[in-house]
Amino acid sequence: MSHPLRLAALLLPLLAAPALGQTTLRIGIGADPNVLDPAQSSSFVERVVFAALCDKLVDVGPDLQFQPELATAWQWAPDGRALTLTLREGAHFHDGSPVDAAAVKANLDRYRTARESRRRTELAQVSVVETPDARTVRLVLSQPYAPLLSVLADRAGMMLAPAVLPRGAAIGQDPVCSGPFRLTRRVAQDRIEMEKFAGHWNAANIHADRLVFLPIPDNNIRLLNLRAGQLDLIERVAPVDVPAAERDARLTLVAGASIAYQTLALNLGHGPLAQRPLGSDARVREAFERSIDRAIINQVALEGRFTANNQPEPPGTAYHFADLAPLPRDVARARALLREAGHERVAFTLKVPNQPVEAQVAQIIQAMAAEAGFDISIETMEAAALVAATQRGDFEMSLNIWSGRPDPDGNIAPWVASNGFLNRGKYSNPQVDALFAQARAVTETAARQPLYRQAAELWMADRPYLMLYHYRWFWAMRRGVEGFVPNPDGIIRFAGLRLPR
Incomplete structure (x- = not known):
């Protein structure tokens, strides 16, 4: 049997060196995502990757309260049969097109009706999506639907560039979203590489130039790679590995409550x-x-x-x-x-x-x-x-x-x-x-x-x-990584996250 450290080294060959002065954030994740299309997605690890790739209309904070993302405000109709969203000014997709009401409608209509969409049941109560103006989207409901904001804070609220929507089931091969990072390369069962999207509305608060997700199903190997300096952050530290991570002076362990x-x-x-x-x-x-x-x-x-x-x-x-x-x-x-x-x-x-x-x-x-x-x-x-x-x-x-x-x-x-x-x-x-x-x-x-x-x-x-x-969530990272905030949903947020100086 191979020694674990040698196996870890085999799993993570050296990444291509970034340009001078650039920073690369390397994250070990527990599995390889199946499909990078929010309409078809159904696994947890895909949500971890989508947090970097695809902004949502609404997000959920550490207190599980809804907070603005692509929508900065929302209001229910008095009878609960409509939800009006006000969109953020200056948000763009990775292809440079604007995140406007027409784009949001196109995405929501795809989620509601496309054959490949797993979001249809989540949005079944939405009878029509209206666009009164470029920054306003109104979802008209067939009946009151209390979970709708929660739905829009997940994959059904993730927006893709309208230009890629005609690709249908093939979107996952090359998704074009509006998140803080854009996809540059994917090697199945090996890595997902991204680069910072300079046109992101919150780009000033994104401090890594490149982002690499490395799927490593074995929890122990994931931790060994972190301890060997080949990763910067890992998700889902196994309970049995928590004491070792706590004792390692090179690492910081973060624990958080979980709704998983x-x-x-x-x-x-x-x-x-x-x-x-x-x-x-x-x-x-x-x-x-x-x-x-x-x-x-x-x-x-x-x-x-x-x-x-x-x-x-x-x-x-x-x-x-x-x-x-x-x-x-x-x-x-x-x-x-x-x-x-x-x-x-x-x-x-x-x-x-x-x-x-x-x-x-x-x-x-x-x-x-x-x-x-x-x-x-x-x-x-x-x-x-x-x-x-x-x-x-x-x-x-x-x-x-x-x-x-x-x-x-x-x-x-x-x-x-x-x-x-x-x-x-x-x-x-x-x-x-x-x-x-x-x-x-x-x-x-x-x-x-x-x-x-x-x-x-x-x-x-x-x-x-x-x-x-x-669950109780456990993350581990290199000592000196700053700005990590644990969330009960287990998803990593990238705003404010900094590598050691």
């Missing part, structure tokens, strides 16, 4: 694999949940640094329902449920991303479930291949991360609504859909809480997803 969570997705209705015992029988799914212990997973695989949880909202927040607590592990009851369903043992495959922490989580689940009668085969896959497999229904169970959204609808509806863009197991419950629709039509927390709770009771009984834990 890890979940197990089950295939209940997508193709032949849904007809197997796990997907077709609720008793088998309950037996599986009773075979695992979320607290043990957190302690053994995650050093107890995360938060065991069975819901999409973190404990202690407005839409977490403490009385809907995780089932305690009960191997005897799990075995009895399997026998009721006509099985002594049930075999299935768990697909997991090619990352050490997730692999260890899967192994712990495998060992616990075996005691209750489940024979789990673990299939480790690259992130893009895993997404593709689940999208075509080629899975019984998969391990997935969700980076979290400031609105509760964005933390559950994409997964369990019948038309949710992440509902790859094709779960469908009309009662759940109806409750989501009611919750989206009101803005008051007190009115929305009971609706999401009723929905939770239903989907938690059906078990299309089993949330396991909420």
Whole structure:
């Protein structure tokens, strides 16, 4: 076996030297993005890259409050059926064209209607996009839709140059956005290179001339490269590596609260694999949940640094329902449920991303479930291949991360609504859909809480997803890197970030 440091050196050959006086920010990320098109994107790591490449209409701050980006102001109509955005003056796309109302309308209409767009369900309530003038965009809704600002603070709010929109599904090969950096080169499974966009509205606050993302799925190798000076910043430091990063005088470790969570997705209705015992029988799914212990997973695989949880909202927040607590592990009851369903043992495959922490989580689940009668085969896959497999229904169970959204609808509806863009197991419950629709039509927390709770009771009984834990974010960087601000969504913001002088 190769020594880790030698392997790290092989992973990161020397980058081309920048021009004299230029600075290059090198960031190690946990996976290689699948597609660099906000319309088609569905993975967390793509959002990390998009933060450099594509500005959004609205952003979310460290306090999870909405803040201006390409839109500097917004106002709801009194009846909640329209949202008016005022666009920033002087914003441009990387091709020099202006970010004006016509460009925003063209992007939103593509997200709403294009065949390749995964944003259609997120913007389904938008019936028309109006442009009263060059700096004003009005989204007219078929019904009140409380999560809309949260939607515009994510991929559906990312703007691309109108000139590239006719490329459709091919946009991801060479996206032209309006972010602080523009794409210059991409080598799949190796690197994504960008350069500072001098025409960016906030260019004065961007302090790196070049930006390089290097996908390194192995958490330990990512950290070793940072310690060897081949990286400047890495995301998602594994809990087991936190003590080493804290002890290293050459590094700074930053920890932050997180709204991200890890979940197990089950295939209940997508193709032949849904007809197997796990997907077709609720008793088998309950037996599986009773075979695992979320607290043990957190302690053994995650050093107890995360938060065991069975819901999409973190404990202690407005839409977490403490009385809907995780089932305690009960191997005897799990075995009895399997026998009721006509099985002594049930075999299935768990697909997991090619990352050490997730692999260890899967192994712990495998060992616990075996005691209750489940024979789990673990299939480790690259992130893009895993997404593709689940999208075509080629899975019984998969391990997935969700980076979290400031609105509760964005933390559950994409997964369990019948038309949710992440509902790859094709779960469908009309009662759940109806409750989501009611919750989206009101803005008051007190009115929305009971609706999401009723929905939770239903989907938690059906078990299309089993949330396991909420993250705590850990980033590490070279000593002297300044201006890094942790965000609960786990996304790196580049404004104000400086390399050591």
